[in-house]
Amino acid sequence: MRAYAMNGAGNAFIVLDRRDASGPAAYTPQDIAAMEVVHAFDQLIVLDPSSEADADLRVWNNDGGEVGACGNGTRAAAWLLFEGGAKSQLSFTSSGGPMRAQRLGDGAAEVDLGPARLDWRDIPLSLPMDTVRLDFxxxxxxxxxxxxxxxxxxxxxxxxxxxxxxxxxxxxxxxxxxxxxxxxxxxxxxxxxxxxxxxxxxxxxxxxxxxxxxxxxxxxxxxxxxxxxxxxxxxxxxxxxxxxxxxxxxxxxGHVHLSGPVVLERELDLRGV
CATH class of the missing domain: 3.10.310.10 (Diaminopimelate Epimerase; Chain A, domain 1)
Known part of the structure; x- marks a missing residue:
């Protein structure tokens, strides 16, 4: 496993590349807190092996809660793989749905985060409502x-x-x-x-x-x-x-595409964390 401090437009991440691991790992709020001592971040991005895509991408917020998607984090992960010699197009599986990324001419990455989901049950809301303008x-x-x-x-x-x-x-x-x-x-x-x-x-x-x-x-x-x-x-x-x-x-x-700047700040030593 290798760990990197990265950011996308200032959105700060730790990216863990675990593609050579035997299986996915879980992270507790205590694990997240220990990593924040090493490097402050908004989200933890974890790349696990996948039989269906180039990697399985998982996301934890810095409060320790796992979430389904992170657009800038996916761009950062894709950029990392592109810089490591990956092909010019990548695919990810995630709990939020499949995603694809392509390398741009300047070495940056654009991600296709899949379709925007617009039904009130998809958000989700606790009661039926028009999602164009919520009664809220x-x-x-x-x-x-x-x-x-x-x-x-x-x-x-x-x-x-x-x-x-x-x-x-x-x-x-x-x-x-x-x-x-x-x-x-x-x-x-x-x-x-x-x-x-x-x-x-x-x-x-x-x-x-x-x-x-x-x-x-x-x-x-x-x-x-x-x-x-x-x-x-x-x-x-x-x-x-x-x-x-x-x-x-x-x-x-209906698919939404995101691009923008990515910065690799440094490689991290998380041994003992």
Whole structure:
């Protein structure tokens, strides 16, 4: 097993390459906490052997909870394999569904995260609701209301609020309230998106189990899909997160494609962890 500190647009990961292992491993919150002493991260990305694809990809948030998908983490893992001499196209299995990646001309990676899932049961929600605009809102400390977010599953649950002034939203304060609302039985990632043009979106995401991060790949994908369904943007846009820009495309077959910067920071020594 080899371990790497990586980031995608500031979204920080530990990537464990366990493809030469005899079988998958589980990680407890105590294991995650021990790794954070070595290197602070948002998600742990684990590559296990797969009989159906180039690797099986698993994801844990830094609170110790396993989740179904991580867009930037998948890009980082694909980039790592490409740099190690892998073929120009890869496939991954995951609990969130199959994913594919292709090497771009500049050595970066684009991932196809599969189809956006839009039924209320796919998110999931605790009761039937139109996912284009949920009958749901939150009151800000100054009395303003945010209403009608779109809901999308990208292998993990997202809601996306369109906001006029992103800087005025106290995300760290309201994010936990939305994450744990009873409407979302598996909790939820919450995006706050300011539309600056048909192909230009400014986004911040409060991630379940990780909090406010510099970027969220599945959050960027969910934002494009949710905002397009509300008629606010086209099917392709650049999503600007705090950590960098993430091009996203929702193709005619319903699949969502994510690209953007990847940085390999260093190899880690996790022996004894």
């Amino acid at each position: 809102g939150v009151t800000l400390p100054d009395g303003r209301r945010l209403e009608g977010p779109g809901a999308v599953s990208m292998g993990n649950p997202h809601v996306v609020f369109a906001v006029e002034d992103l800087a005025s939203i106290p995300i760290a304060e309201i994010g936990p309230r939305i994450e744990h609302d009873p409407l979302f039985p598996e909790r939820v990632n919450t995006g706050f998106a300011q539309v600056r043009g048909r192909n230009d979106i400014r986004l911040k995401v409060f991630e379940r189990g990780a909090g406010l991060t510099l970027a969220c790949g599945t959050g960027a994908c969910a934002a494009l899909v949710a905002l397009h369904r509300q008629g606010l943007v086209d099917r392709e846009a650049v999503i600007e997160a705090d950590g960098g820009k993430l091009p996203v495309r929702w193709d005619d077959q």
